Amino acid sequence: MLGMIGLIGSLALLMFLTMRGVNIIIGAIISAVVVAISGGINLEVALTEHYMTGFTGYFANWFLIFLLGAIFGKIMEGTKAADSIAKWVTDKLGAGRAVFAVVAAAAIMTYGGVSLFVVGFSVYPIAVSLFRRANLPHRFIPAALVFGSISFTMTAPGSPEIQNLIPTQFFGTKPTAGGLIGVLMALLIMTVGGLYLGRMVRKATSNGEFFSLPSQSQKREDEKNEKEQAAKENGGKVDNGALPPVILALLPLISVIAILNIMANFMSSTGAALISLSSGIFLGSVLMAKFLKHFWDALAQGAQDALVAAANTCAVVGFGSVAAQVNAFDSVVDALLSIPGPPMLGLAIAVTLICGITGSASGGLGIALPILAPIYMAQGIDPGAMHRVSALASGGLDSLPHNGYVVTTIRAISGETHKRAYGPIFILSVIIPTIIMFLAVILYSIF
Numbered sequence: 001m002l003g004m005i006g007l008i009g010s011l012a013l014l015m016f017l018t019m020r021g022v023n024i025i026i027g028a029i030i031s032a033v034v035v036a037i038s039g040g041i042n043l044e045v046a047l048t049e050h051y052m053t054g055f056t057g058y059f060a061n062w063f064l065i066f067l068l069g070a071i072f073g074k075i076m077e078g079t080k081a082a083d084s085i086a087k088w089v090t091d092k093l094g095a096g097r098a099v100f101a102v103v104a105a106a107a108i109m110t111y112g113g114v115s116l117f118v119v120g121f122s123v124y125p126i127a128v129s130l131f132r133r134a135n136l137p138h139r140f141i142p143a144a145l146v147f148g149s150i151s152f153t154m155t156a157p158g159s160p161e162i163q164n165l166i167p168t169q170f171f172g173t174k175p176t177a178g179g180l181i182g183v184l185m186a187l188l189i190m191t192v193g194g195l196y197l198g199r200m201v202r203k204a205t206s207n208g209e210f211f212s213l214p215s216q217s218q219k220r221e222d223e224k225n226e227k228e229q230a231a232k233e234n235g236g237k238v239d240n241g242a243l244p245p246v247i248l249a250l251l252p253l254i255s256v257i258a259i260l261n262i263m264a265n266f267m268s269s270t271g272a273a274l275i276s277l278s279s280g281i282f283l284g285s286v287l288m289a290k291f292l293k294h295f296w297d298a299l300a301q302g303a304q305d306a307l308v309a310a311a312n313t314c315a316v317v318g319f320g321s322v323a324a325q326v327n328a329f330d331s332v333v334d335a336l337l338s339i340p341g342p343p344m345l346g347l348a349i350a351v352t353l354i355c356g357i358t359g360s361a362s363g364g365l366g367i368a369l370p371i372l373a374p375i376y377m378a379q380g381i382d383p384g385a386m387h388r389v390s391a392l393a394s395g396g397l398d399s400l401p402h403n404g405y406v407v408t409t410i411r412a413i414s415g416e417t418h419k420r421a422y423g424p425i426f427i428l429s430v431i432i433p434t435i436i437m438f439l440a441v442i443l444y445s446i447f
Contacts, residue, residue, distance in 0.1 A: 003328035006038020011357045014319065018359050019402040028315035032322040039326030046322050054321025055314040058366045061169065065162055065270065066310040068277035071302030072256070073115030075281050078298040079288035080242075081249035082122035085109055088246040090126050098130035099144055099201055103194060106148025112253025113160040113280060115305070116149050116405050120413045123148075128213070137209040140201050142414045143424035146399065146406060147193055151429045154361065155395040156186035157388065160260050160273060166365045167390045168269035170373035171383035175269055176261055178388025181447065185392060185440045192436075193428045200424055214415045244288045252284040312404070313366065316358045320367030333371065342445035344386060347376050348393045348437055356397025359404065365394050385444035389437065396434035399425065 010031040017027035029051070036046035076082045086105040093101035102123060109119045127141045154161035157176045164175055171177070178185075243249075256276045263272035285292060292298065323329055336346035350372055355364025369390060376386055399406055401418055406429075410421045 003039045003326045004331065006035050007323060007326055007328040007332070009038070010035035010319075010323065014316075015357055015359065015400075015402055024312045024404075025315040028319040032319045035319075035323050035326060039328065041322070041325055046325070050322045050325050051318040054367075055318035057321075058314045058317040059310055061270075062162065062166070062313075062362075062366075063306070063310050065165065065273055065277070066313075067303060067306040068274060068281065069113060069160075069162070070115055070306035070309065071299055072113055072252070072277050072280045072284070073118035074298040074302040074305070075284040075292065076109070076114050076249075076252065077118045077122065078294065079244055079249075079284055079291040081244055081252065081284060081288060081291075082109055082114060082118055083126075084243040084246050084249040085253075086123045086126045087243060088249075090130055095130050095133035098127075098134040098136055099140065099198055100194065101130055102127040102141065102144040103148035103197070106145055107153050107190075108250075109253065110149045110153040110161065111156070111159055111257065112250075113256040113277060114253070117305075117408060119149050120145050120405075120409050124413050132211050135205070135211045136201055137204050138211055138213055138414075139416055139420045140197070140204070140424060142406075142410045142416055142421040143197060143200075143428055145409050145413070146425050147197060147428040150361075150395060150399065150405065151193055151433055152186045152189040152395075155388075155391040155433070157182040158257060158261050160256050160276060163361045163365065163394050164391050165269055165273055166362060167369065167387040168264075170369040171377065171387045171390075173269070173383050173387040174261075174264045175272075176264070177384040178391075179384060181385075181440060181443050182388040185388070185436050188439075189433055189436050193432050196432070197424065197428060200427075214417075214420075242291070244291050248287045251287060252280040255283050256280040313360055313363045316360050316363035317366040320354070320358075320363075324367075324371055333375075337375065342441050343376070343379055343381055344389050344441050344444060345438075347372055347386060348389050348441050351390050351393035352396045352398075352434065352437065355394050356400050359398065359400060359402040361394035361398040364398060365390060382444065389440055389444060392433065392437040392440050396430060396437055399429035399433075 013034060014027055014031040017030065018024055032046060032051050033043065036043055085108060089105040089108065090101040093104065105123050105126070106119050110116060123145060124141065127144065131138060131141060153159060154163045157178050159175065167173060168175065256279065259279050260272050260276035263275055285295060336350045339346045339349065351364060351368045354368045355361050358364050358367070377383065401422055406425060410416050410418055414421065
């Protein structure tokens, strides 16, 4: 009983500390201490062996993907390729389709392997311009950014995002695993979510809402305008920066997707991802060299971002490794395995619950799959189906309020508050993907 209370309490503590803004590495260690003590595990063994084995194991397996992905994102940012793609999409669709334009711009870049945070910061200024021209409520911009970035692009077949790569290691599959059902699920999330987001925005405008910058965003815009005005008054020239042609901006993204899914047929998916991301970095740097002013700075910043992102995720996986040692954890796994219904239902529920508790899709996969994948593989279930169900499950409850990208998009990028902006995100990135996940379990079980 004490072990179960400690397990649940440590998970709740990790979520609480994360939402309170405590560094995830510190929060994960504190939570690991709690679960170890309540589970009767020697504290030294829990931290130096179980925690660090989980931490370093995940780091060894996935750091290079984090590194190359972060550098690729910085190259796309430094060359202004991300800005070029966002502007091209919005110019083609126009202010009349502002919401769809923002979602499409974010989706194209994320599916092409660009870092979520680069996408958010790149698309946001254009989203503000479009929403202002269309007089749409600003509070829906975070929902459009999050929906386009993570709800269907990171879990779709063929995606170079790490949430679609991690299952390949445990199920022996390719990034395109899941076949037609996987494609249909991604399209269903995109269609249903897009229609619902449009409906929410129209309802808000019909109720009298209009475009208005929140105080934090307004302050940033005022400061930017003041700097530009001061530069003009001093005889200086405001450099808005020329953008590369959109075809050059798109080629690195296309190369990442194409090379990943071609090379995965001849080598491991991890190796294919490393080659594809390297090709994207190379193409971006060469094709848009004149737009990239600080090549080595982009590499350095990308490496720094990768270290932070990887360490944060490793900390969560380390906590999960400690939690997996207590007897209560085995009881939970047994309960999930005995859930009535399709065999994959327990896998789906376990992955999405752990992703929700940790506030991390990749962290949740890193905790759940090493334990659950061998159990379900032994049952003879189709590995491709389990890959896609696991990926879809990682994109559901992970987007609860304490998710790092959600917090950054709402607060740091958009200057909004959870009270104003999180409601639509909850529907688009938690409710709809979770329902689609259960639908996928049923379809894979039937077909």
